[in-house]
Amino acid sequence: MKPLQCVKGMHDILPDEVALWHHLEEKFRALLAQYDYAEIRTPMLEPQALFLRAIGDATDIVEKEMYAFVDKGGDALALRPEGTASVVRAYLQHTLGATMPISRLYYIGPMFRRERPAKGRYRQFFQAGAELIGAAEPAADAEIIDMAVQYIRSLGLSNVRVQLNSLGDAQTRPLFRDALVAYFSQRTERLCADCRRRLETNPLRILDCKVPTCQAEAQGAPVILDYLNPDDAAHFAEVQRLLTLFGIPFDVVPTMVRGLDYYTQTIFEIQGSPDALGAQATIVGGGRYNDLIAQMGGRATPTIGFALGMERLLILVKDLVALSPPPLVFVAGAGEGGLDRAMLLSRTLRAAGLRVLVPFKEGSLRAQLKRANKSGATLAVIAGSEEAQRDAVTLRHLETGEQTEVPVAELVATIEAQQ
Numbered sequence: 001m002k003p004l005q006c007v008k009g010m011h012d013i014l015p016d017e018v019a020l021w022h023h024l025e026e027k028f029r030a031l032l033a034q035y036d037y038a039e040i041r042t043p044m045l046e047p048q049a050l051f052l053r054a055i056g057d058a059t060d061i062v063e064k065e066m067y068a069f070v071d072k073g074g075d076a077l078a079l080r081p082e083g084t085a086s087v088v089r090a091y092l093q094h095t096l097g098a099t100m101p102i103s104r105l106y107y108i109g110p111m112f113r114r115e116r117p118a119k120g121r122y123r124q125f126f127q128a129g130a131e132l133i134g135a136a137e138p139a140a141d142a143e144i145i146d147m148a149v150q151y152i153r154s155l156g157l158s159n160v161r162v163q164l165n166s167l168g169d170a171q172t173r174p175l176f177r178d179a180l181v182a183y184f185s186q187r188t189e190r191l192c193a194d195c196r197r198r199l200e201t202n203p204l205r206i207l208d209c210k211v212p213t214c215q216a217e218a219q220g221a222p223v224i225l226d227y228l229n230p231d232d233a234a235h236f237a238e239v240q241r242l243l244t245l246f247g248i249p250f251d252v253v254p255t256m257v258r259g260l261d262y263y264t265q266t267i268f269e270i271q272g273s274p275d276a277l278g279a280q281a282t283i284v285g286g287g288r289y290n291d292l293i294a295q296m297g298g299r300a301t302p303t304i305g306f307a308l309g310m311e312r313l314l315i316l317v318k319d320l321v322a323l324s325p326p327p328l329v330f331v332a333g334a335g336e337g338g339l340d341r342a343m344l345l346s347r348t349l350r351a352a353g354l355r356v357l358v359p360f361k362e363g364s365l366r367a368q369l370k371r372a373n374k375s376g377a378t379l380a381v382i383a384g385s386e387e388a389q390r391d392a393v394t395l396r397h398l399e400t401g402e403q404t405e406v407p408v409a410e411l412v413a414t415i416e417a418q419q
């Protein structure tokens, strides 16, 4: 029978890759703790209605990519395509705002989108994200953008540029929408079938259509920055002033709209090198979503956040980060009662914090040392019956073959001194 494969577009993370994943996750946790963010873990399955309401039912994510189904109990569920909607749901469900007027929350976990698989684009992928709930000031935008940049830089990627735009507020949208409809209505014959439909349902989405003819038409389209009210324009200018003050390079990209409907005011992205990532070069996407909490039934609460694609980041940093696990010690037993001695000793060494392997069966010392060499261990401890009478063991350097007798009481210190 042919062995089963994992679902197309999903992937196993194998043991030799996991150390780098841990590294990326630990760095993220440590950095976010410095900004006083706390982790939140939400379920991967949510009511479908959550994403229809939060992300927008005329977005690609909800229309085409969401894993949505009705379960055996008749409930309409979806695998989460992103984390923001779930964090907002949890924030409201548990009234987190009551105890944390400014809630700083982060998450790391798998998201699901049924996109066409490609390098850096998967159907299950991990996001590390942060949501800052309850702060309206441009300084909050600058801090959150800085946090994303600091994280990426801490992994050894120095060449980070931020792309910025502002989408204004709820009043800006209809004005801009009308301008877009007027503009694209003159050009329907050059739009793809999806965009012709979007002209009716969600004209902003035409601006991030990937079809080349639509992209070409979008170049001359009205620019949202021209429709901002004075407060939003001042907010955007202040974000830019602070990023300049921090020395963070950025470009204002007036055509950027992002693929989710909940954004207001500042939106941003960070691109990695297209050489390494191909067309899927966006590693961070984020922005303000000041109206979402009210739309979800809460009190109007200004909010900003971002999410980072971990697989894409991993492709970029895998050659920059050298990780070596702590040295491995192999404990071999020799002579009468050798296995018992080896197993007891391995427990003592692990209790002292060492990384230790022990064979599970008696065997000749030669055979055990052969296994030790294959295991990747640098040192072997031989618990022989003769040395045992002197409460000692033999310590062998597997590479050189050099060995010395060491009293058991001094073994941990001797091993540590050699590592």
Ligand code: HAM
Pocket: 081, 082, 083, 084, 113, 115, 120, 121, 122, 123, 124, 125, 126, 127, 129, 130, 131, 259, 260, 282, 283, 284, 285, 286, 287, 288, 304, 305, 306, 307, 308, 309, 310, 311, 312
């Ligand atoms: P997003 O732009 O849809 O934003 O996704 C954020 C990041 O997730 C992308 O920049 C990319 O690195 C990664 N990503 C998205 N789709 C895939 C995929 N199919 N395969 C691999 N990586 C992928 C959001 O999800 C928002 N929730 C971000 C946010 C948080 N905005 C405010 N708060």
